[in-house]
Every structure is written in structure tokens, then in C-alpha cells.
Amino acid sequence: MLSEVNYGKLAEEISSCLNRESVANEVKLCKDRAYETGICVDIFIKPSEDSSIKRIKSGLKNIFNVSNIKIYAAKDAECADKTACFEKYIIRVKGKSAGMLRFNRVYSGYITIIIDDFGNSLDYFYLVEKIKEPINCAVLPHLRYSEESAVKLHSMGFEVMLHCPMEPESKAIDAGKGMLFCGMDRREAEKLLKKNIDSVPFCAGINNHMGSKVCASKELVETVLKQADRAGLFFVDSLTSGNSVMSQVAEEVGCAFMERDIFLDNIKEDEAIKSSFEDLIKLSKKNGKAVAIGHYREQTLRILISYLDVIKYNNLKIVPASQMVNIKVEK
Numbered sequence: 001m002l003s004e005v006n007y008g009k010l011a012e013e014i015s016s017c018l019n020r021e022s023v024a025n026e027v028k029l030c031k032d033r034a035y036e037t038g039i040c041v042d043i044f045i046k047p048s049e050d051s052s053i054k055r056i057k058s059g060l061k062n063i064f065n066v067s068n069i070k071i072y073a074a075k076d077a078e079c080a081d082k083t084a085c086f087e088k089y090i091i092r093v094k095g096k097s098a099g100m101l102r103f104n105r106v107y108s109g110y111i112t113i114i115i116d117d118f119g120n121s122l123d124y125f126y127l128v129e130k131i132k133e134p135i136n137c138a139v140l141p142h143l144r145y146s147e148e149s150a151v152k153l154h155s156m157g158f159e160v161m162l163h164c165p166m167e168p169e170s171k172a173i174d175a176g177k178g179m180l181f182c183g184m185d186r187r188e189a190e191k192l193l194k195k196n197i198d199s200v201p202f203c204a205g206i207n208n209h210m211g212s213k214v215c216a217s218k219e220l221v222e223t224v225l226k227q228a229d230r231a232g233l234f235f236v237d238s239l240t241s242g243n244s245v246m247s248q249v250a251e252e253v254g255c256a257f258m259e260r261d262i263f264l265d266n267i268k269e270d271e272a273i274k275s276s277f278e279d280l281i282k283l284s285k286k287n288g289k290a291v292a293i294g295h296y297r298e299q300t301l302r303i304l305i306s307y308l309d310v311i312k313y314n315n316l317k318i319v320p321a322s323q324m325v326n327i328k329v330e331k
Helices: 007-021 047-066 146-155 186-198 218-230 246-253 270-287 298-312
Strands: 027-030 039-045 069-073 087-093 096-105 109-118 136-139 159-166 203-210 234-237 257-259 289-295 316-318
Touching (some): 007 039, 007 047, 047 096, 109 270, 109 298, 146 159, 218 234, 218 246, 234 246, 270 316, 298 316
Parallel strands (some): 109 289, 109 316, 136 159
Antiparallel strands (some): 027 039, 087 096
């Protein structure tokens, strides 16, 4: 009989196994109507504990064998409660499906990294190719390599954004082709923004290039965010100005929106950029999430690559901006 299995004792044995490996000791036995006994074993593992996974699985197999339970890899099996897990196994008792064993990730926080200013050249794509995490790549419109960069980045699996030029406070600074500026009427602004979006294939969202003056203009901001929302795009305020009204207007409009927390490379020195990455890690751990912006420069990309493992072993997860806008954390 399947009911002969003492699942409470089984949970204790699994917990003891995890204790011996000093990993995240959280085991849940929950009901799952997809199986006869309704048993599902969830084990939560931090990314920094990956080196222990092989030993954990070996120990668990011994526990299941002693309890006359067999487990079989079930890569394509669907979890009834849609739980995301990186490994799962069907639990069988006397040949009958009795539940599922699932390895889940547990993170200390989430990070989004946006790299701005793609479109001017393809010089640093040899570095971008080394990035195996879902960063965002923001492409300037109407440049020689804008379209090619966007297509190439999308094919590499990165989420592409429009890095939309907007008028800054200083008249001495030119934000570039496709710049939205204060004084444009609504239709003119909408037409230009659409041209900018269309010039960047696979555009999933927008952030502002400069724009300290525009971001303080409620009327123009409302036009931009309404159009982004209609197009199904999120918006990230680079926060180039303390006078930005984007957050307030985004809430009124209902546009998917978030703000930049840290600039990674305002100071173009290795130690300063590394310090910014350290601040990013600390902020994500403290607040549960953090958004950083850097630039398409050899120096920034090289240091970013060196920090990917550091981020992982701080039990943080890099997620694309389209996911981050929907992540809610308790404060």
C-alpha cells in the first residue's frame, strides 16, 4: 500500500541529509492532486550551494531506496502547481506514481543590468558573447549599427530595448538622432517615438538617453508612457534628473515601469566600477531587488563579466527588465 510510507519520517531524513551538506535546509511536503498520495517534496537550494547538489542527490537516493521508494528523472514532467524548478524527479512507490521531488532555487535578491549605447559600433560584441546571463541591451535609434546590433543581440538571447534620446537641460548637449524635446505637440512626439521604436527590431522596452528636461515635463512624459503602454513596452527611467515625474505619471497611466538604482560606470576607472558592482550587490540583498545601468564600453563589459560569478555566489539572480517590473518584494 502506498499509505505504508511514513512521509513525515521521510521529511526528517531528507532534512538530515541537507544538514550534513550545510545547504538551505527547507523541505516541504505538500499535497499534489496529480498523484495518488498527493506528495511533493520541495528542496530549496541557493546558487552558492550548487557544488553540493551531486552529493545531495546521492544521499537522497539512498534515503529513498531504504524507504522502498524509487525516483526517476522527469525533465519534461509538468508540476501541477506550476512551480518553477531546475530539476525534478517522479517519485514511485511499488511502480506507481506517488509524487514529485523538486529542486528549487532560493535567492537573496534580484538584479537587472541594462547596458546602454549600442548602435554606434560592433567593436565589443566579442565581449558581449561571453555574457551568459539575461542582461538588457539598450540600442540608440537611427545609427549605422542600430538595426544590426538589435538583431544580433536578440539572436544571442538578450532582451533588447530602445535607448530613446530625450532633451537634456543643457542646450550644449546633443542627445542624438530621434531626440524627443519639450515643445513638441502630442502627435509629433508620438510619430517620432514610433519611428524610434521601429528602428530597433525586437524592442521589448524603453529607457531614456539623457532627457533631464523631458523627464520633468508631465505632458510629454504622459504622451511617451501612454504610447509605450499601448505598444506593450515597459519603461525604465534612467533617472538623469532629480526632477523626473516619470514614476508619478507611470502610476497614473498604468505603464509597466521601474527606476534605475545605480549607475555602474559614471567614473571610468576600474576600481570605481568594481565598487559600483559591490554597491549593486549590497543594495539587492538589502532591498530584494536592484536595477543598474552601465554603458557599451570595453572596460564596463570586461568588469561585468568578472562579476557574474560574484553575483551568483551572493545568491542573487539576474533577470531581464521585463521580469523585474513585475517582481514585488516585501520591505
